[in-house]
Every structure is written in C-alpha cells, then in structure tokens.
Amino acid sequence: MFYDLAYSSWGQEELDAIQSVIAGGRFTMGENVAAFEKEFAAYFGMRHGVMVNSGSSANLIAVASLFYKSDRPLHRGDEAIVPAISWSTTYHPLQQYGLKLRFVDVDLETLNLDTRKLERALTPQTRMIVAVSILGNPAALDVISDFAARHGLYLLEDNCESMDAELNGRKTGTFGILNTFSFFFSHHISTMEGGMVLTNEEELDHLLRSIRAHGWTRDLPPGSPLYERRGSDFFEAYRFILPGYNVRPMEMAGAVGRQQLKKLPAMTAQRRRNQQLFQNLFAGDDRFLLQRENGQSSSFSFTIVLNPRHAIDREKVFAALREADIGFRMITGGCFLCHDAIRYFDYDVVDGAAPNAELAHHRGFFVGNCPADLTPQVHRLREVLDCACR
Numbered sequence: 001m002f003y004d005l006a007y008s009s010w011g012q013e014e015l016d017a018i019q020s021v022i023a024g025g026r027f028t029m030g031e032n033v034a035a036f037e038k039e040f041a042a043y044f045g046m047r048h049g050v051m052v053n054s055g056s057s058a059n060l061i062a063v064a065s066l067f068y069k070s071d072r073p074l075h076r077g078d079e080a081i082v083p084a085i086s087w088s089t090t091y092h093p094l095q096q097y098g099l100k101l102r103f104v105d106v107d108l109e110t111l112n113l114d115t116r117k118l119e120r121a122l123t124p125q126t127r128m129i130v131a132v133s134i135l136g137n138p139a140a141l142d143v144i145s146d147f148a149a150r151h152g153l154y155l156l157e158d159n160c161e162s163m164d165a166e167l168n169g170r171k172t173g174t175f176g177i178l179n180t181f182s183f184f185f186s187h188h189i190s191t192m193e194g195g196m197v198l199t200n201e202e203e204l205d206h207l208l209r210s211i212r213a214h215g216w217t218r219d220l221p222p223g224s225p226l227y228e229r230r231g232s233d234f235f236e237a238y239r240f241i242l243p244g245y246n247v248r249p250m251e252m253a254g255a256v257g258r259q260q261l262k263k264l265p266a267m268t269a270q271r272r273r274n275q276q277l278f279q280n281l282f283a284g285d286d287r288f289l290l291q292r293e294n295g296q297s298s299s300f301s302f303t304i305v306l307n308p309r310h311a312i313d314r315e316k317v318f319a320a321l322r323e324a325d326i327g328f329r330m331i332t333g334g335c336f337l338c339h340d341a342i343r344y345f346d347y348d349v350v351d352g353a354a355p356n357a358e359l360a361h362h363r364g365f366f367v368g369n370c371p372a373d374l375t376p377q378v379h380r381l382r383e384v385l386d387c388a389c390r
C-alpha cells in the first residue's frame, strides 16, 4: 500500500529477543515480563507496572481492582464519567461491573473530553472518571485530575493510544490512580498483543496481580496484606482470593517490549516530525478541522474532520483516498453512543447529546503515522484531499 494505516516498528533486536525466549523454553509470563514491568514503570516514573495480554485487559483488571480495594471500593450502581469518543473496551469493563456511565461530549478541537461540562456531569453517585487522550493528544489531564481530587473520584487514565505524550512536562499515563497502555500492532510500541497497568498504590498492584492470574495468591509478594498464609503448602499453592481472570502476557511479548521501550523516545520524535509536516501542509485550510495539540502529542495518527460548513461529500473523499491507495479509518472507535452495544449500557448523556462526537463520527477519519519518514505520503495526501474537496 502506498500509505498504510500502520507499519511494523520491529527490527532485528525484536526478532533476536523472541529467539532467545524460544531458546530458553519458557513461553508464558516469566523473567522478561517481570523486567519489562520494572523498566516500563521506571520510564514513566511510576512505582508498579502489571503487564497483561492487551490494553483491553489492562482496562478490565484496572476497573476490577477498584471493586476490591479495602478502602472506599466501588459498588454496582456507582457512576463513572466518560468521554463520548474512545475505544469500545474503555467502556465495556465499566458496564460489566455494573457502573452507570455519564457520557460527556468532546471538544471538537482536541477530540478529548470537554472539561467545561464536567461540573454538570457530577451527581451524588459519581465515584469515578475515565480520562482518555485521543490518538496521542493529551486530554486536559491537569483539569480532570484536579476535578477528580476535589470530588474524591477515582481517576482511571486510559492511555492506550497516547504513550509518551506529555502535558506540562508530565507523561500521560501517570495522572490516574490507575493508568492503562496498549502494545497492539499499530501503537507507539508493539508487542503484537500486550498491555500494562501503572499505579503508585501497592494494594492496587497486588490486586491487579491476583486478578490478572486466576484470582490466586501465587504472584503476590510474600507478606502481601491481601491475605494471610495458612499452614499447608498443598492448599496455599492453589489459593483463590478474588474473582479473577487469566489475562497473563506471553514471555515473548515481554522480551519484545523491552527492546521496543529502548527505541520509544526516537520513535516518538519521528512521529512528531511527521506530524509537524502534516500540520504545516493542512493548517489554515478551513475545509479540514485538525486536532489541536494540547501539551505535547505523541501523534498516533493524523485526524481530519470535514468541516460541515463546506459542502464536502464524505463518500467522494473516501473514494479518492481509496483510489490513491491511502489507508484511512474512523477516529478511534467513533462516538460510542452511535454503536449498537450502547443498548446494553445503563447511561445518560450530559446536556442530552454529544454533537461534537457525532460530527467526528460521521465526518471524521484518520490516516496513519509511524516512526518512519512519511514525507512523500503526507504530500500526496494533501494533493488528493485538496482535489477531492474542491
């Protein structure tokens, strides 16, 4: 494809890492995963990292852990504030754990939660807020974390598509009590499938480790306050204390993640150079609404919303992109309220509607970014869109 949505960021180092795991003969979660967890947490200046098999699983165990905290656990029927645009599995664990969702529209410029609506999203039942930075662009995490602190809400940061972005010199994925990451193919680092939860709280770290693997005690450090050891090793070997899952990562994913993490700063820098070119070529053209950078984006991709004030035919644009062999797709998962799955949710929408998210759903799309020079691709994109939107 001339300009694809995603490209592999692996080199010989990743292939060698896989080979060394194969040679070692241990394929499930082992020393590479443990080392990657430490290295990844250290990169973000966080105390604990718990690796899982996907970003979706990271969200699942993060939400689950809040239901088993000793102090102020969540309960079914509690409310969570969420942005109207995100990926499906930002929302699904919230539904599965019986939370009611309060959807807040996005700011059309940043595509992130419109914080001017936050106070209206609050009810006596609100216990949690989920912050999502869309496609590398930091959400207003300073405002959101301040709001969460003022109202005693748990802040879960779903940072699955914005690794290595920064706001006021602080990395996204460090603002929440729990922070999740994805290492899926197209993401800032890739282990094929993979994810991570970061937290500074020891109890949450222990809960996450137990919930990740069967709800058992085996992966907890000695003396964990989550349970008291009894005498018999026979029973202690299979001691189940929580309703958990098996969402453990493969050892190969841990080994690859360690190699990818070393390359992350250089990869982010290249993504940002591509983004600068995209901005230079498209900024100021009123036909295209671009994502306004808040802080420092790690630029997952380039978003465009076709300005409704111009009579641009979306299908004609899509046909021109196909013809030019340029990949494109919906912005993240679009507006979640437009999806069939919403019928299974207990929810409402702050101010009754989310028109910006719907506009981005119907007239928005993104094209890919990656850690390689995309100069010819982005220039061609500009020509194709300019022609299709005349």
Ligand SMILES: Cc1ncc(COP(=O)(O)O)c(C=O)c1O
Residues within 6 Å of the ligand: 054, 055, 056, 057, 059, 086, 087, 089, 090, 132, 158, 159, 160, 161, 181, 182, 183, 184, 194, 195, 332
């Ligand atoms: C915001 C967000 N959350 C969660 C996920 C799920 O991550 P994964 O594909 O690793 O399950 C994604 C995936 O892209 C995402 O964009």
